[in-house]
Amino acid sequence: MFFAFNTVAIASGLFGSPQTVSRESGGLNTSIGYFYSEDTFKNDTDHLIRQNQVYSQVAYGAQNMWEIYVRLGVADLKISDCFNSTNVLTTTNKLDFEENWKFFGTLGAKGFYPINKIFGIGAFIQGTYHFSNYTDSVVAINGGNLYTVDLKIKNLWDVNAGMGFQLTAPLDIKLYAGPYVYYSEAKASLDTYITGLEYTERNVSIRNKSIFGGFAGADIPLLKGFHLNIEGKYADRFSAGAAVSYTY
Amino acid sequence: MKSYLSLTVLFVFLAMGCASGQRTSTAVVTQPGHDPNPVLLVADSGQQAADAQVKPKTQSGNDDNFNYDDDTFKEERIEIADPIEPFNRAMYHFNDKLYFWALKPVAQGYKFVVPEPARISVKNFFFNLAFPVRFLSCMLQADFNGAATEFGRFGINTIWGIGGLLDPSSNKEIDLQKQETDLGQTLGVYGVGHGFYIVWPVLGPSSPRDSVDIAGDYFLYPVSYVYPWYAGIGVRSYEIINGTSLRIGDYESLQEAAIDPYVAVRDFYIQYRLKKVKARKARSLIFKVEDASSPAADKALPNN
Numbered sequence: 034m035f036f037a038f039n040t041v042a043i044a045s046g047l048f049g050s051p052q053t054v055s056r057e058s059g060g061l062n063t064s065i066g067y068f069y070s071e072d073t074f075k076n077d078t079d080h081l082i083r084q085n086q087v088y089s090q091v092a093y094g095a096q097n098m099w100e101i102y103v104r105l106g107v108a109d110l111k112i113s114d115c116f117n118s119t120n121v122l123t124t125t126n127k128l129d130f131e132e133n134w135k136f137f138g139t140l141g142a143k144g145f146y147p148i149n150k151i152f153g154i155g156a157f158i159q160g161t162y163h164f165s166n167y168t169d170s171v172v173a174i175n176g177g178n179l180y181t182v183d184l185k186i187k188n189l190w191d192v193n194a195g196m197g198f199q200l201t202a203p204l205d206i207k208l209y210a211g212p213y214v215y216y217s218e219a220k221a222s223l224d225t226y227i228t229g230l231e232y233t234e235r236n237v238s239i240r241n242k243s244i245f246g247g248f249a250g251a252d253i254p255l256l257k258g259f260h261l262n263i264e265g266k267y268a269d270r271f272s273a274g275a276a277v278s279y280t281y
Numbered sequence: 282m283k284s285y286l287s288l289t290v291l292f293v294f295l296a297m298g299c300a301s302g303q304r305t306s307t308a309v310v311t312q313p314g315h316d317p318n319p320v321l322l323v324a325d326s327g328q329q330a331a332d333a334q335v336k337p338k339t340q341s342g343n344d345d346n347f348n349y350d351d352d353t354f355k356e357e358r359i360e361i362a363d364p365i366e367p368f369n370r371a372m373y374h375f376n377d378k379l380y381f382w383a384l385k386p387v388a389q390g391y392k393f394v395v396p397e398p399a400r401i402s403v404k405n406f407f408f409n410l411a412f413p414v415r416f417l418s419c420m421l422q423a424d425f426n427g428a429a430t431e432f433g434r435f436g437i438n439t440i441w442g443i444g445g446l447l448d449p450s451s452n453k454e455i456d457l458q459k460q461e462t463d464l465g466q467t468l469g470v471y472g473v474g475h476g477f478y479i480v481w482p483v484l485g486p487s488s489p490r491d492s493v494d495i496a497g498d499y500f501l502y503p504v505s506y507v508y509p510w511y512a513g514i515g516v517r518s519y520e521i522i523n524g525t526s527l528r529i530g531d532y533e534s535l536q537e538a539a540i541d542p543y544v545a546v547r548d549f550y551i552q553y554r555l556k557k558v559k560a561r562k563a564r565s566l567i568f569k570v571e572d573a574s575s576p577a578a579d580k581a582l583p584n585n
Contacts, residue, residue: 065441
């Protein structure tokens with residue numbers, strides 16, 4: 034098989050602290066964030082997938098218990114060894130799929146229940162959709178003939194859900210951790226069929242089975258209503274990011 | 282081509298700027314506690330602004346609420362040349378009809394449909410977009426604190442204010458207040474007088490000095506570069522309609538309270554600009570010293 038992937042896993046963005054940073058009486062908070070995600074997907078071979086996300090987020094929360102948020106950002110996509118040929122008669126000019134910034138949007142909601150002043154437990158769900166296709170071209174040489182092939186990753190989306198345990202440390206620093214599950218799916222298609230290569234021209238659904246992961250982070254109050262949120266996740270690979278939010 | 286025409290017209294008016302006025306109007310502004318130097322506005326071409334300093338009146342009586350120093354009610358007479366009053370009145374009536382017949386009905390409909398928070402957000406967005414004019418003006422006025430404030434406001438409002446729709450910088454915690462300045466005020470800070478009064482069609486009250494801001498605004502406002510041109514006009518029109526929807530009633534109140542609305546608008550405009558320029562001078566690192574020694578630096582009439 035020329036392009037062997039039927040499973041993809043892309044962890045998407047920060048989850049944030051289980052408890053909203055909005056005012057108790059209700060209000061907005063806005064963020065700008067960066068997240069670097071790494072994961073692996075497997076079929077015949079393992080592939081490493083990397084993504085950088087930069088986004089802006091608007092959230093509304095109240096009562097220190099719930100929050101809904103919308104995120105808009107751009108992300109790139111890199112899939113290692115994606116163009117690696119398994120056929121000795123076919124060679125390609127590169128191995129990795131790479132595409133630059135494309136827009137994505139995220140919707141999410143979270144709820145929090147304070148057990149006492151220090152501990153609390155929360156749950157969240159968030160979904161992401163990438164509005165644009167990720168496309169990369171590769172030049173394949175087969176039997177002395179050159180072929181330019183485009184691979185498109187279309188309709189990439191994912192959903193994440195999990196629960197978090199929060200500890201409020203001195204200086205109102207919130208430390209949190211918890212498990213999560215996630216699912217992602219996209220359509221992959223090549224625009225040209227090359228004789229002798231084992232691949233498909235049709236849209237192929239690429240997805241991951243539900244994969245468990247864990248996340249941990251901290252929300253640190255800064256000056257003048259700003260917060261710094263740093264977070265790391267681990268599923269197949271480690272991902273991490275940070276966001277600075279402002280509470281209205 | 283449009284900009285060349287604008288500049289040509291501007292040059293003609295600047296050249297005419299020393300023409301004599303034809304009417305006299307007076308407005309006294311006394312705001313104890315707010316402005317220690319109340320301003321007497323006079324439209325008269327024959328008098329020099331420097332001669333117009335009115336001796337401070339000393340108040341008598343038992344009112345203990347104010348400290349009636351000699352300087353408290355010192356009045357400064359500001360003269361407004363209005364040599365093209367027939368043209369200005371014609372433009373005033375044109376703008377008046379434009380407002381009542383077109384702009385206000387549209388703005389009222391828009392106001393009915395769009396809730397106020399959304400309209401304020403749109404206003405914030407366009408205000409944020411006009412950052413280059415304010416930043417450059419602050420720099421040219423040697424108000425580096427103001428320039429830094431504007432820069433900080435722009436960064437914060439763009440990043441955490443969703444592209445400027447929200448205004449977190451004005452919140453109590455951050456407290457970076459708007460620097461509402463322009464290139465016309467910058468010339469005022471440099472000591473350039475108003476020149477004469479002029480009412481532009483559509484754009485409204487102005488002066489040759491403040492008309493520089495129209496040109497500056499064109500080049501420094503990002504919406505001017507929206508392509509194609511009719512899209513840019515559409516955006517500007519929407520901005521005007523949105524802004525008007527937040528001010529419906531203001532103009533009507535001024536008009537109802539005035540015997541001659543044209544004169545009232547003219548006096549209000551000159552007074553408003555005078556205060557703006559004085560406020561900007563007070564913030565300037567270079568020009569505020571000079572300001573202290575020349576209280577009539579913003580006098581309206583140029584010497585013939």
